[in-house]
Structures are given as structure tokens and as C-alpha cells.
Amino acid sequence: MIELFILMMERVGLIILLAFLLVNVPYFKKILLSRDKYQSKLQLAIIFSLFAIISNFTGIEIKDNQIVPSSILTNLHDNVSIANTRTLAIGVSGIVGGPFVGGMVGLIAGTHRFIQGSHYSLFYIPSSLLVGFLSGKLGKKLTKKGQFPTATQAAFIGAFMEVVQMLFIMLFSGGNLQQGINLVSFIAFPMIILNSTGTFIFLSILTTTLQQEEQAKAVQTHDVLELAAATLPYFREGLNEHSAQEVATIIQHYTKVSAISLTDTHRILAHYGAGSDHHIPELEVITELSKDVLKHGKLSIVHHKEHIGCSNPNCPLEAAIVIPLFVHKKIVGTLKMYFTDASQLTHVEEQLAKGLGTIFSTQIELGEAEVQSKLLKEAEIKSLQAQVNPHFFFNAINTISALMRKDSDKARTLLLQLSTYFRGNLQGARHTLIPLKQELAQVDAYLSLEQARFPNRYTVTFDVDDTLIHYVVPPYAVQILVENTIKHAFGSRKENNHAHVSIYKKQEKLIISVKDNGLGIPDERLTHLGKESVVSEKGTGTALENLSKRMTNLFGEQAEFNVQNNLDSGVIFTLTIPLIEANNSTTLN
Template sequence: MISMAERTAVLVVAAFLLTRVKAFRSTLHRQASLREKALMVAIFSGISIMGTYMGIPYQDAIANSRVIGAVVAGLLAGPWVGLGTGLIAGAHRYSLGGFTDLACAVSTIVEGILAGLVFRWRKQREMSWSIGLGVGFVAEWIQMGIILLLARPWDQALELVKAISVPMSVVNSLGIAVFMIIIDLVKNEEDRIGALQAQRTLQVADKTLSFLREGLTPGSADKLAREIMRTTRVAAVAITDQERILAHVGKGSTHHVPGQEISTKATREVLSNKVMKLASSKEEIGCNEPHCQLRSAILVPLMLKHEAVGVLKLYQDRNSKLSAVDLELVRGLGTLISTQLELAALEQQARLLADAEIKALQAQINPHFLFNALNTIVSFIRFRPEKARELLLHLGEYFRRNLHHSGEFVTLEEELEHVEAYLAIERARFDEKLQVEYVIEPGAEKCLIPSLLLQPLVENAVKHGLLPKREGGLVTIQARVNGAGTLELTVKDNGVGFSGDPFFPHLANAQEKRRMSGIGLGNVRARIQTIYGSPYGIAIKSEAGRGTTCTITLPSGVKTYAKSVSR
């Protein structure tokens, strides 16, 4: 028993070394591919054969630890791996001869299948050391029974079983249990690394999500690198774009200077191949500075639309080594940053779309409004030059605000000044037919809103609501912050009104459809949805002969949110 224990200890050391193999680790998490399972058969067959060669010869037989490889293979990877291991190890034992050769070959196959069936039975639960101990003990006594059943002469087989049954069943079952304990420790180590990596990634993510709103810039890269440096234990953190260093924090910053062209061959290789790289030496990093303190690095590409737009790099110096946690951390951060760059690109596209819609809105408004305004001013020049001068000032103010605030966020007060410049000219055109009333709750005028939000609604109220009415009417502009914290803007008129919904094909006639579903209302609605999303937007209620009410709702905290989007 002592001799067998010594030999089994060698196999346990081999088991520990086996836990360093990637394919073996994959099997622990039920993720092994067919190719990896084939590799597992080869590895465990080798362990079983080693156990045979390290056995103790006794009466033309061998007291050995061959069972450890077959049983552990079945417990970890299932019946097919157990069967494959048993076949190879059993065939090898049969080739060595002896009166127990057939019995030992058959028992090895049976032991591998038995362990595989236990794997099937325990598939959804952890495989503990106690199960390994029990399966190993049962497997060894099954082997003793097969020897008694197949080995001849029977008297010699019985004498052999009496001598080896207790040492083999005790030592080998304990060896299997120790093997399973080592595996359990490896799994716990993997889980601990994963949990620590996830924790650090989430910490960095929580601090850096806002940095990349404008994409990968020197400013955002510097903030990101400093936060990663603060959260991790590395010697330096660097971020590049496709051509230059955007940020470098930590050791090596004297010669890895932001703004310089990329100098390391490892970075150029990652940009070219678009795959993560582990550089374990200064030579692999490829820095041209002879006194550079950086000795190892993990480099991961930052992807945008399947293109590498930059590289994130974590460095260590000669005093530390990059750990498995660092490897998983930078992998996770690379994915996180790439996702943020994708979102920033989408947000930029949404802003460009909104700006394009504003330009289209201006292209529709300006020519018609300018033509009417100039005609009105011409009519005042001869008889009321001061009024003409006043209208020219309003016209200039109107176009100045159009050009200056295109696509930006403005305060409600500024938007109302823009609307008033428009209304001043319209009042001059239609005199007493047009009346305007402002009902602005104190404090609401300081809230930020998208520019050109109210002007299209006011223009619709004047052109399509009041002017078709012989006696004209009143436009009321209201603003208030309601109890839910949302900003509510209302443009109301007591004009001719209409029936149906301006955004859907339920209007009474085609003329109403054309006039109310034009670019003005559609633009306002689409911009609100683009910026704020559901459930915010514009609601329109109208009744033929009674007038129309347009109500815009913006989210709570609109002031702060609009500032961040504007930046």
C-alpha cells in the first residue's frame, strides 16, 4: 500500500500540471468541443498508461493505478471520453500480457463507462471529491470481480485479489478523490478570477461610460486611461487611435507621449490583425527606447463597425507580471469600450439626422416667410418708415437666431424671443386679426429645449388656424413644469380647427392631410422622439370650428439632459 501511495502521488502531481491545459479547463465548464474531448482522451489515456508502468509486479500481474485516468476521464467529460480512455488504456494493458491481461483490459473499459454514466446522472450538479472517492472504490471492486470471473487459473486469481484488493481500492479511490479536489480548486480559481475581473470591469464602466459620448478623442482617452490606471494594479495604461498615441498614463510617459505617432510594433500588429496580443517581453512590445521600463503588455483592439480604430494597452514593468485577472479585465474593457464607441457613433448619426431635418425645416420656412415679410416691409416704407425699420430689425433677429441656434439647445426664453420676432412681422401683416397671449410659469423659461421647437407650431396656428377665419383669433403659448417633473409646452388657437389625426390617415379630407402633416409638425415629432424617446412627444387635439391645441411634453430633468446632449 505504501509503495502504491508513492506512485499515485506522482500521478496526482501530473493531475495538477494537467489543470494548466486550456482544453482541460474548458471541459470543467462543460464547454469542450469534439476536438478538445479527443485531446482529453489522449491525455487521460496517457495518465492510465503511466499508472500501469508505475505499478508493482506481483504474481505475473501488476498492482497499479490505471483506474485513476479512466474514472476521472468519465467523471469529467462523460461516457464517450471514459470509454475512449478505457479502450486505449485497456488495449495497452492487454499488450503487456500476463494471466490477468484480458480481465484488466475489460475492467478498465467498464470503469471508464461507469464513471461516464455517473457524469450523466450528475450532469446538472457539481462533481465532488466524495463522489470520486465512492466511484473509485466501487470501480476497483468491480475490477476484482472481473479478475475472478475471467482470469485463469482461478486459484491464482483469488490469491492475487486477496493481496491487491485492499491496497488498490484504498489508494486509487483516494487518488481519484485528490484529483477531484485539485479540479475543484481550479474551478474555484476560475470563478474567483471571473468575479474579480467582472467587479473591476464594472467599476471602470461605472466611472467611464460618459467619457466616450463624443467618441475616441485625446480628452476622452486620457480620462479613460487615468480611471483604468486608478482601478487596476498595472505600471501604465495607454490608448491609441489608428495613427497616434491619444493617452499614456504611468511609467514610460517620458517617451510614450500623447500626440506622437505609434512607435511600438505590437500596437501596429494589433491594429492590423484585429486580435488581442500578449507581449511577454520588451522585445515583443517593440519599443525603440533602450531605457524603457515596460517589460510586458496586453493589447486589445478597439473595434468600430468591424474596423480597429484604436488599441487599449495595459503594461507591467520588471517588478510585476500581468496576471490572468489583468488578461480578462483588458478583454472585457476592450469589448466595453468598443460598444461605447458604437453607441457614440449612433448618437452622432442621430444628431446629424436631427440637424439635417432642421435644415430642411429652415429651407421650407425661410423662402416663404422672407417673401411675405419683405412685401409687408415694402408696404410700410412709404407711409410708416419707423414701423418698417422696426420690422426689419425683427426680421434680422429672426434670421440671426435661425442661423446661430441651428441644431442646438436653447432656453425656452430664447425660443420665445425667436417666436416673437416671427409674430411681430405676422401681426404687422394681419393687424388685428392676430392676437397673441403668453402664459409662462415662473422658472419654466430657464429650461433648455431643442431649438425651432415652438416656431413651426406657432406658424401652423397662424397660417392654418386663424388666417382662414375672417375675424382672425387668438394664439396662446403656455409653458409649465407639472407635478411629474415634465416640461409641458402648449400652442393653442381658436381658429378653424380640423377633424382627424394630423399624423395618421384619418383626416376628413386630403387638403387637411397636406396642410397638417407637412415637414413642420413631422419634424418636431421626429426630433423629440430621436432625442428623448418614448413616451415623450407631441399631442394634437382639434375640433372643426373650435380650434387646435398642440401639447409638447419633455422629460423631467430636461435642463440637465439637454445640456449633456448639446455638448
């Protein structure tokens, strides 16, 4: 029995070899990780069946409870049995692949054992089929969250499967029950122990290696999240030369691959790393591999230099993953990960590449969405600006026309002011922000025209910090507040109408305040001003609402529109916006 035990230990080494192949060879590992797929199940069944058949061939021949020296067992004589690791291979296949794989391997291995010889060996077909199916069922029951059973659980399953096989051997092997009992008493202990031990070792190798890979993936996930955060600001600009160059450098830093390349649909935008001497930005896409991915929109992986298709004979790149980048399901370019050593391109890199392709496509799409959103906001802002009191022009022209008969010099001055006002309106329609100096010139022109219509009715004074005139404000921001005050603050009062405009800086914010000594605003209207149209005797409040909307669109929560009644009399309008210099403004266009 001890001799049999030692010989069987040698055969168990075959199963350990199988475990090593499954977890260390990329092709087999890929099958193992996708074992729920039908195609992978078939491949696992074939792999385990080969090892089970090898177990039959390399078994230990036993006759009359004695070990018979032999080599490869191809044909067996009657009254000859073999001790082998077939049941171990079948049981492990069920634990790993489930009932289908275990049953297939059991059927194939049992049929082969029957073909090997002896008319008493027919029972190996149903027994092996049962072992495969039962081990698959038990393995599936003990599997949690896609993980394999523990090595200890697998060892108990392995021992139980060998006990089932021993029962069949005892009942159906040889010419009578006593002969079966004698055979089982000779082989049962070493085969049960070694089957259990082999299953334990197999699952230990499998689970330990996969756990290490999961830990590596966790670290990689952390790096990918950092990578995504680092590339987002650049991809939000869109896929262009500047963003691509920055992104390629960042990706290469995090992934440690030999080279990173980014293209649009026609040319190389950036190439960082090995091969940068001839994979030059601004050249047309040069590799056939990239052209094929751009044409078909499918990820492509190659492990040989000639498959990359680079025309440079000295190109150091040996392997590559080319990932298509999509925006709204339309291919806009590619991300290419190159390797100077083909062995570095593993299953982990493949999964990483697929994930990065999805992330970067989303980031580019997000960037385009933001650009479109910005364009829509600017269109809305300019639409609101176009609504600013167009009938004022007609009143001004009528006033100038009447003055031309009485005071031609003043009419000429007002005509120049109207020209200034027109020019300011045209610039305001083109820009979303203008210098405060320009806005104040616009207000001055407006007041000149209004005071020509209503001489000495209003007094408007200004208190402006001269250091602020080069900062930007929304067009008509001051004018609308002044115009609103002149129109609505004083009612029918003909004199003692004062408005004071103050513009100053406070905590890196630009404050525009317009205060009057008018009649004030009823409380029921006060809370709605700037938020919606408010109907009054002389207007609808649309201009204030438009101004508030433009400020929100431009500055978000950094902008404030406030209106309140003064304690003694009148109203105070206050605008608060970020302090932005004209030459640093990104929206002044």
C-alpha cells in the first residue's frame, strides 16, 4: 500500500501541472475567468478530459492486489485494474466548471476507461458521469459571489467523490463481490487520501493566484481612478493635439506600457514613448492595425511585430492593443498601448485597455456636451441681450429730430452719443462680458439722451473705483439698473429725483449698487423682481429678469442679484459678480 501511495503521488503531479497551466498561461486563465460562458465550458471540458485520459494511460496496473510494473496502459486484460487520478481530474473539473463540465469530463473519461479493456469496466461510464455531475453540483452550491469553494471544502468533495467511485468498484469490479472488496481494501485508502489532497492543492493554487490577481486589480482600479481624474480636464477640451499630448504622457506614467499613442480618424495626435522617432504627431495614421480599427470600430490585439504593420524596419514595438474611441456611437479616434516585449501584453492589460477605452470615450463625449452646453448658454445670453428696450432708439431719434430745429449743436452732440450707444449695443450683442469702462460709456450715452428728453428731472451720480474699470461685467448690467430706476422709481414726481451708482470691490467680488430716493417697491412685488416678470404701470420687469438670468448663466452661484427697500425711502439694487480682469476673461468673445 505504501508503494502504491508513493506511485499515486507522482500521478497527482499531473493535476498540479493542470492547476499551474490554468492560472499562469494567459489563454487558459482567460477561459477560467469566463467559465460561465458556453464556449468556455466546452474548452474546459476538453482540457480536463485530456488530463483525465492521460490519468487513465499513466495509471498503476494492479492484478491480484499486486502492483504490476508497466508503462503506458493502452489495453488491459481481464482481472486487471488500475489505480489512477481520473476521479481527481473529473472531480476538479466539476468543482471548477460546474455540472455540465464535470458531467462531460466524466462521460469522456469513463468511456475511455471502458475502451482500455476488460468487460467488467463498463460501470466506469455511469460512475464517472455521476462523479462529475455530483462534484459540479456541490461545487456550484458552495460557490459564492463568483468565487470557487475553499480548498478545505474542495478536499472534502474530492474525498467524497473517490468514496463514490470505490463503491462502484466494490460492487461491479471483478467476477464477484468479494473480489471487489479485496481490491477496494487495497487501493481505497491511498486513492481517497491523495484525491482529497490533490483537490486541496489544486484549489489552493487556483484561489491563491486569483486572490492575488484581485488584489492587483484593486490596486489597478485605484490607479485607473487617479488616471481618469488626471485626464478628465484635458479630454473635456475635446480630442485635439494639445489634449492628446497631455493625456498620452499621463497614461504612460500610470500604466508603465512602452508607448501610448492617440489618433483621430485621420492622423496621429500624440505618441509618447518607444517609437516616437517615427510615430510622429501630425502624420497620417501609419499602421495598418490602426486603420483596421478605425474602419471596423473593434478593439484589436496583436502579439507580433509584423501584425502592427509599422513600415519602419527598426521599430521597437512588438505588441499592441488598439482601442476605438467613440462619441455618440461614432468612432472619433483610437487609443494605442504599445509593448516592446510581447510577453508584457497579458489578460490584465487587455481588461485595462477596454476599461480605459470606455472611460476616455465618455470623457470626450462629456467634453463635447459641455461645449454644446456653453454654446447654448451663450446663445441664450445673446438672445436675452437682444431684448433690451429696442423702442429707446425711436424715442432718441425723435428727441434729436426735435432739437435739430432749436439747437443744432446739442442735436449733433446727442447724435454722437446715440452713435456711442448704438456701438455699445452692437458690441454687447457679440460679447457676453465687456470692460466696465465700456459699460459706463454706454450708460453715459443713455443718460445724455434721456436727460435731453426730460431736462432736470433726474440727477444721477457715480462713485466708481478707478482701479476697477478694466474688469468685466455683463453688457447692460449697469444701464438696466439705471434705466429701471429712471422709469419706475419716482412715479410722476418731477423734481428731487436722485439716483446714486456705486461700484467697488469687496472680498474679490465686484459690487454694483444703484440706490434711489424714490417711492419704493411694494413687498408683494419686491420678492419677485429678477426672478420673473413683474407687471407694473410702466413695464413688465422683463429686463431685470433677463439680467438676473444672464448673470446666473455666466457665473452660477458666484453671482447674486439683490433688491431691497431703503429704510428711509427708495430702493437699492445690488449686483455681485466675480472679479475678472478683461485680459484674463475666457468669455470675452
